[in-house]
Amino acid sequence: MNELTDTQLIVLAPSQEAAFEALVRRHAPRVHMLASNLVGPGSADDVVQEVFLSVHRNLKTFRGDSQFSTWLHRVALNACYSLLRKRQPEALESVPEPQSPADPVGNSENTQLRERLAWAMNQLPSDQREAVALRELSGLDYAAIAEITGSEVGTVKSRIARGRAALRALLTAQGITAGG
Template sequence: MPDEALVQAFRQSGPRREGAFEVLVTRHAPRIHRLAASMVGPSAADDVVQDVFIAVHGGLNTFRAEAAFSTWLHRIALNACMRALKARQNVPLESVAEPAAPHNLALSGENTDLRERLARAMHTLPPDQREALALRELSGLDYAEIADITGAELGTVKSRINRARAALRALLTKTGVTP
């Protein structure tokens, strides 16, 4: 079922209402979690995702569908990330990283180290570049969708992503990671 049909099903009373919302959450939560983790860090991502879907649940009845549901959802997610970042402005970056559960201890250690380096590097980017790059690389959105979500011109979005990639490449190379 497409998102638009699920939104319509949610707006109707009855047993399908919460089922439609559950499908929307199941479909979009992984991408929203990846976006949140890149913006606020893995330790705060779950809280942000919860805030996002609480807001979505409360706002679906008034969603005007002037944009795609995923565009609206990502805008809510970015706003929630910005609120979370403002709430913890004085938290040092070292407390943000959270190790993954190990499957293969050696490989897990390498992946955790790489994730931590990438998270630190992402957090050094200006917020507009970090936002655009996260929407592109972690949420898989195309440039036009990112422009709609951020309110920036298409050329500006492309420029932000290009600058963010170059900055990440330089930062990671300095720390011994070959991009």
């Protein structure tokens, strides 16, 4: 199944569980990364589960007007925002849960860096946070981000540029620089 395209898997998924599982294996890591950075690592697994339950329920409504990954990222963003709305007002002040350390010193530094990055991402306006997350964390191109967000490509580029600049300023103020 892994050699099939998303389109082929979508056709097979309603009748073959292995096809849906192949879609999950292919796309879950990106969805998890996006969710982890938007809602925190402690809640990312729940979001990923919710996303793929929703995809499974609604796969028949996917018309193919856009790429499956574009539709999937929109579903993932909606799930993240739904969770953040439920958490408010503590959502913007929450710190992601650290993962269990294998290397206590190195992992502690990485955890602190992730926490500061998550904090900085949460300081961005939602349109910038969404655009930066889709570009930097999901690796989507500008056209795909524009389609997901319903914006023009130029607007997406502007949001990403402003978001990156704001992140740089926020992280620099926290003592984090590109060199270390």
